[in-house]
Amino acid sequence: MQFSRISVAMSALAITALSFTPAYAQERGRPAAPPRGGGQGQANPNRPAARPPAERPADARRPADAPRRAEFLPRIEARPKLVARLQTLLPEGMTLQDAAAGFRNQGQFIAALHVSKNLDIPFADLKGLMTGPDQKSLGQSIKELRPTVNTDAAVNTAEQQATEDEQVSNQ
Secondary structure (H helix, E strand, C coil): CHHHHHHHHHHHHHHHHHHCHHHHHCCCCCCCCCCCCCCCCCCCCCCCCCCCHHHCCHHHHCCCCCCCCCCCHHHHHCCHHHHHHHHCCCCCCCCHHHHHCCCCCHHHHHHHHHHHHHHCCCHHHHHHHHHCCCCCCHHHHHHHHCCCCCHHHHHHHHHHHHHHHHHHHHC
16 A cells, blocks of 8 residues: 555656746746647747748758868968978878868868878878768777777877977977
8 A cells, every 4th residue: 555655656756847847948038939730820929930941051951962161261271381281191192172071170171181191091081080970089990990990099199290280380
């Protein structure tokens, strides 16, 4: 008998706790959006209206399989010493823009260039693993392409070289 009372009390407590969950999920104190279907035809005043696809900027219509534009590239291009250092790491015939496309940040990109050069890994293969549909980290990519290499040491060396490149180019 006592077991069933505890069970009922726990169930009631769980139901009560779950009923208050939406209150905590509200964003920054704003009231929750009206339920779907309840306010048909009414716009939510807290949310800007979506622009039709034809009004979106051209870069917003990028195909899903197109490489992400390197947002950090203008910062690199503004530092001639860094550009000169990176040019020596680029594969023959590849531009800085092409090489940087798809990388998440400047450090990841520069470290990948160093790993490619240090371990004699084709940059296109390394970049494909790091920026492709099943993105891998630099360490995971090294491990896949050069299974016998000490991955941690290779990543640390490349990250240190990338930091040195950035420091020298700031002088």
